[in-house]
Amino acid sequence: MIEINNVWKRYGDNVILENISATVKEGEFITLVGASGCGKSTFLKMLLGTDTASQGDILLDGKPIPSEPDAERGVVFQQYSVFPHLSVLDNVVIARAFEKTKIGFLWGSAKKAARTEAAELLDIVGLGHMQNRYPDELSGGMRQRLAIAQALILKPRILLLDEPFGALDPGIRADMHDLVLDLWRKHKLTVFMVTHDLKEGFHLGTRLWVFDKRRVDLQAPNAYGAGITYDLPVGVCEPELLDEIDSSLMVKN
Ligand SMILES: Nc1ncnc2c1ncn2[C@@H]1O[C@H](COP(=O)(O)OP(=O)(O)OP(=O)(O)O)[C@@H](O)[C@H]1O
Numbered sequence: 001m002i003e004i005n006n007v008w009k010r011y012g013d014n015v016i017l018e019n020i021s022a023t024v025k026e027g028e029f030i031t032l033v034g035a036s037g038c039g040k041s042t043f044l045k046m047l048l049g050t051d052t053a054s055q056g057d058i059l060l061d062g063k064p065i066p067s068e069p070d071a072e073r074g075v076v077f078q079q080y081s082v083f084p085h086l087s088v089l090d091n092v093v094i095a096r097a098f099e100k101t102k103i104g105f106l107w108g109s110a111k112k113a114a115r116t117e118a119a120e121l122l123d124i125v126g127l128g129h130m131q132n133r134y135p136d137e138l139s140g141g142m143r144q145r146l147a148i149a150q151a152l153i154l155k156p157r158i159l160l161l162d163e164p165f166g167a168l169d170p171g172i173r174a175d176m177h178d179l180v181l182d183l184w185r186k187h188k189l190t191v192f193m194v195t196h197d198l199k200e201g202f203h204l205g206t207r208l209w210v211f212d213k214r215r216v217d218l219q220a221p222n223a224y225g226a227g228i229t230y231d232l233p234v235g236v237c238e239p240e241l242l243d244e245i246d247s248s249l250m251v252k253n
Contacts, residue, residue, distance in 0.1 A: 001026040001190060002047075002065075002158075007056035009042055009225065016042050018214070018225035020056070026157070029184055029191040029205030031234070033198050033245075038211045038226040040194045044160050047192060048073050074151030075160040082135045082146055089131040092118035095150040114153075121149045125179060141172035145179070152183065159184075161193040165200075177204055198246050201234075208232045210245055 002024040009017040016039040024030065032040045045051035046058060049069050058065045060072075069075070082091050096114040122128050125145040127138075135143060144164055151159060161180070165173045181204065184191050195201050201208045210230035217223045230245060 001061060003059040003062075005057050005059070007046070007053045007058060009039060009046065009051075010054045014222040015225035017211075018227050020227055022209075022228060022231065024190065026190055027188055028207055029189075029234075030193070030207045030209055031201035031205050032192065032194045032209050032211060033196070033201045034211030034226060036196075038213070040211055041162055043211070044075075044162050044192060044194060047158070048075055048160055071154040072156055073158045073160060074154055074156030075162070076144070076147045076151050076164045077162045082143060082150070084135050086134075087131065088122065088127060088133050088135070088138070088146055089115065089118055091135065091146055092121060092149045092153050096153045118149070118153060121152055122146075124183070125149045125152075126175075139172075141168050141176060144168065144176060148179070148183070152187070155187075156189070158190045158192070161191065163194050163196060166196060173200070180204065203234075205234050208234055212248065 004020055004022045004024075007017060007020040008015070020043070032043065034040050042051060046053055047065065049066050052067060060066075066072075083094065086094060093111075093114045096117065097111075119128070119131060122131055125148055127142060127145050127149065130138065130142065135146065138146065147164070164180075165176050168176065177200070180191070180193075183189065184205075191205060193204065195204075208230070209228045210232075211226045212229040213224050213226050214229060215224045230241075232241075
């Protein structure tokens with residue numbers, strides 16, 4: 001489904017990502033971990049289409065990934081991306097409205113259908129009872145549920161999650177894990193999720209990627225970028241390897 005071929009990303013002389021190659025099948029759930037600033041978000045942006053590779057290519061079903069975001073790729077960021085002046089329900093409806101009309105407004109039966117669909121999704125993410133409330137009345141976990149509902153109303157095949165639960169308490173995070181795993185299975189999504197938490201990476205999904213620099217020049221710290229140093233199936237990792245990765249990330253984070 002997705003082929004990443006010798007992808008490099010540079011900003012000026014600063015090499016961020018270096019020679020990344022990987023193949024991802026439909027339905028995989030990949031968690032990405034790596035030191036702060038190593039280029040995980042940049043990588044997600046290239047999958048989303050808001051940033052482009054400096055070299056190499058990313059193919060989706062054999063074709064270059066579209067250079068603009070589209071409904072195939074839904075995204076949820078750590079920073080809440082909700083509209084404060086709209087109700088919870090309208091925040092989900094507007095995501096559909098922008099997709100359909102570019103001006104973010106629906107009429108008649110299209111509006112009714114979008115409202116029904118949005119209400120169903122809010123039930124699924126556990127916000128059915130908050131439909132008429134406003135974002136500032138929601139907790140952090142609830143706002144992330146809302147952001148997930150906004151992404152899902154576009155029926156994406158690929159869900160990109162950039163540290164979506166980083167700001168949440170551990171108990172709420174566990175609930176969100178269950179939600180994301182449930183949605184992944186039910187909607188047969190392909191998921192890429194950035195996390196700072198290696199344990200979260202090993203708990204969720206099917207495959208863990210560790211981003212790190214393979215080579216370092218102390219005189220020129222920006223001369224080399226990060227690659228995928230570990231590509232591991234989730235759940236079968238030796239505890240020693242987990243410790244090894246954990247300590248290498250702790251040194252750099
Ligand atoms: N538009 C840009 N122009 C120049 N440099 C950029 C730009 N976007 C990101 N960078 C740089 O690219 C590097 C990687 O940033 P990125 O946000 O991808 O890292 P990250 O691994 O997601 O970090 P964190 O875990 O802290 O969120 C950083 O050094 C950042 O300053």
